[in-house]
Amino acid sequence: MKFSAKIVLLLYLSMVECKSQPSADQSYTAFTGATIIDGRGGEPIRDAVLVIRNGRIVSIGTKENVGVPAKASVVDASGKFIMPGIINAHGHVGDVQGIEGGHYSTQNIIDNLATYARYGITTVVSLGGDQSEAVPLRAVNDSSATQRARLFIAGEVITGETPAEAVAVIRKNAKMGVDWMKIRVDDNLGTSPKMTETVYRAVIKRSHELGYKIATHMYYLADAKKLLKAGSDFLAHSVRDLPVDEEFIQLIKAKNVGYCPTLTRELSTFVYGDTAAFFSDPYFLQEYDQATIEPLLDPASQKKVRGSRAAQMYEQQLPTAMANLKTLQDQGVPIVFGTDSGIPKRFMGYFEQLEMEMMAEAGLTPMQIIKSATKNAAEFMNLKDLGTLSKGHWADFLILDADPLADIRNVRKISGVYIGGEKVERKN
Numbered sequence: 001m002k003f004s005a006k007i008v009l010l011l012y013l014s015m016v017e018c019k020s021q022p023s024a025d026q027s028y029t030a031f032t033g034a035t036i037i038d039g040r041g042g043e044p045i046r047d048a049v050l051v052i053r054n055g056r057i058v059s060i061g062t063k064e065n066v067g068v069p070a071k072a073s074v075v076d077a078s079g080k081f082i083m084p085g086i087i088n089a090h091g092h093v094g095d096v097q098g099i100e101g102g103h104y105s106t107q108n109i110i111d112n113l114a115t116y117a118r119y120g121i122t123t124v125v126s127l128g129g130d131q132s133e134a135v136p137l138r139a140v141n142d143s144s145a146t147q148r149a150r151l152f153i154a155g156e157v158i159t160g161e162t163p164a165e166a167v168a169v170i171r172k173n174a175k176m177g178v179d180w181m182k183i184r185v186d187d188n189l190g191t192s193p194k195m196t197e198t199v200y201r202a203v204i205k206r207s208h209e210l211g212y213k214i215a216t217h218m219y220y221l222a223d224a225k226k227l228l229k230a231g232s233d234f235l236a237h238s239v240r241d242l243p244v245d246e247e248f249i250q251l252i253k254a255k256n257v258g259y260c261p262t263l264t265r266e267l268s269t270f271v272y273g274d275t276a277a278f279f280s281d282p283y284f285l286q287e288y289d290q291a292t293i294e295p296l297l298d299p300a301s302q303k304k305v306r307g308s309r310a311a312q313m314y315e316q317q318l319p320t321a322m323a324n325l326k327t328l329q330d331q332g333v334p335i336v337f338g339t340d341s342g343i344p345k346r347f348m349g350y351f352e353q354l355e356m357e358m359m360a361e362a363g364l365t366p367m368q369i370i371k372s373a374t375k376n377a378a379e380f381m382n383l384k385d386l387g388t389l390s391k392g393h394w395a396d397f398l399i400l401d402a403d404p405l406a407d408i409r410n411v412r413k414i415s416g417v418y419i420g421g422e423k424v425e426r427k428n
């Protein structure tokens with residue numbers, strides 16, 4: 001980028017980042033009459049009042065308990081449903097444009113986060129691939145700037161053949177000021193070397209010494225157990241090779257670690273072996289056009305996907321992942337919503353909706369799914385003042401035209417997305 005272009009961009013960014021500050025005008029907005037699902041998993045609040053000011057929730061409750069402040073601007077939300085904004089605890093940001101990777105830039109991070117936001121994803125924890133451009137963009141996390149999702153980052157995915165090599169990456173990430181650390185312990189279906197236990201133990205230890213939590217990409221049940229024993233703070237994917245067993249369940253509960261299903265990650269490996277049904281879904285087409293998906297309609301490329309052993313394996317093991325999700329939910333393991341979207345062919349925003357629908361297919365109730373994408377995601381990813389609709393939290397929420405507790409597909413019926421109390425402009 002040329003120097004002058006950089007200045008213009010910086011100016012633009014500072015305008016975007018500061019947008020909320022001048023609006024510190026002490027004015028209240030009250031949303032009245034809606035049914036509110038606050039993210040905690042309890043009974044919804046009917047005929048509710050939600051009062052916000054300066055991007056944060058001032059009060060929330062029934063109209064009997066919460067008054068509308070004088071001079072508040074009132075938004076009549078009668079007949080509507082309000083739920084917290086969706087938190088994707090495992091996404092990636094900045095690399096993808098259309099279905100292509102390799103576009104990492106400040107502008108593309110902003111564009112990606114805006115796409116997420118228009119689909120109701122108000123926070124993204126990017127678990128790897130984050131570069132220095134992402135660092136200042138996290139300023140939204142402490143403001144009510146709008147039009148894009150809040151961002152947390154894990155920096156570079158930690159790799160290394162020796163503890164020293166891996167620890168060098170930790171140092172680099174720490175210097176950058178990441179929010180999480182991330183490792184991969186996987187052999188990609190036996191096709192590549194897996195990080196050794198000696199190395200990941202050293203990585204987890206060092207990360208903890210520096211005060212970081214560590215998320216792990218894993219695949220196999222045996223690795224997941226070893227990682228839990230070694231102190232991993234987050235399992236960033238489903239266990240996919242085998243049904244989870246009693247030892248795993250006891251371990252993950254005892255360690256109080258979040259479990260992130262990423263079912264759409266599996267879907268993305270094989271679904272393009274044919275013309276994906278969702279290509280004609282109007283909700284998909286709101287953000288992704290025909291030109292974008294054109295290469296995926298090519299019969300030769302579809303044949304290649306169908307012939308891929310990896311695609312076949314992932315497809316075969318998806319039912320195991322789904323059954324494991326249901327087992328773990330039933331056992332009271334904290335399910336933390338995430339998709340691994342923001343990788344080429346995993347469509348940001350839309351895949352979060354699909355993920356929720358696949359979780360429902362796996363047997364979770366809409367309330368369990370919503371809780372995983374709100375309270376659990378904030379709690380297990382350590383995101384301050386986010387997740388539930390509570391006094392003092394950021395006013396990140398969705399207004400829906402239909403009840404998401406009746407059918408998780410109703411999350412598609414977005415009437416408004418609010419981040420820090422300000423409405424996100426949407427395309428329809």
Ligand SMILES: [Zn+2]
Pocket residue numbers: 090091092127128340
């Ligand atoms: Zn990932």
